Amino acid sequence: MASVDECRQALHDLAARLDANADRVRDRVDLDRTLACRITDLRTAFHGRLRDGRLLDLADGDDPKAKVALSTTSDDxxxxxxxxxDVPKALAARRISISANPFDLLKLRKLL
Structure with missing residues (x-):
């Protein structure tokens, strides 16, 4: 099982990678939504905002009103x-779950 710090760092690494590619995906992904990432085995969560292909304002804690919610284990x-x-395979195997409205899910596919 990964630690809370490793999960936090992984999300910051993801944010940096998305930021590096934001110019390329900005036109294809018109999305501005709050995000919660819930780590089930650690009983912790992080939240932030997806905007213009970027992951911004990452912070500790859950956002129960988040428009997009990802739930998974720390290792996953x-x-x-x-x-x-692989995201589609992980979804099919129920290793991750993503809760969002169907139109947002279609937009998120472009980021995944």
Whole structure:
């Protein structure tokens, strides 16, 4: 099981990667939504905002009103960020769950 600090760092790494590619995806992903990332095995969460292909304002704690919510285990979060876990396969295997309205899910696919 990964630690809270490792999960936090993984999300910051993801944010940096998205930021580096934001100019390329900004036109394809018109999305401005609050995000919660819930780590089920650690009983912790992080929140931020997805805007223009970027992950901004990452902070500790849950956002129960988040428009997009990702739930997964700590190890699966790290594997996702490293590119070792395929998102569609992880969704099908119920290793992750993403809660969002259907139109947002279609937009999110472009980021995944």
């Amino acid at each position: 979060l790290l594997a996702l960020v490293r590119g070792e876990l």
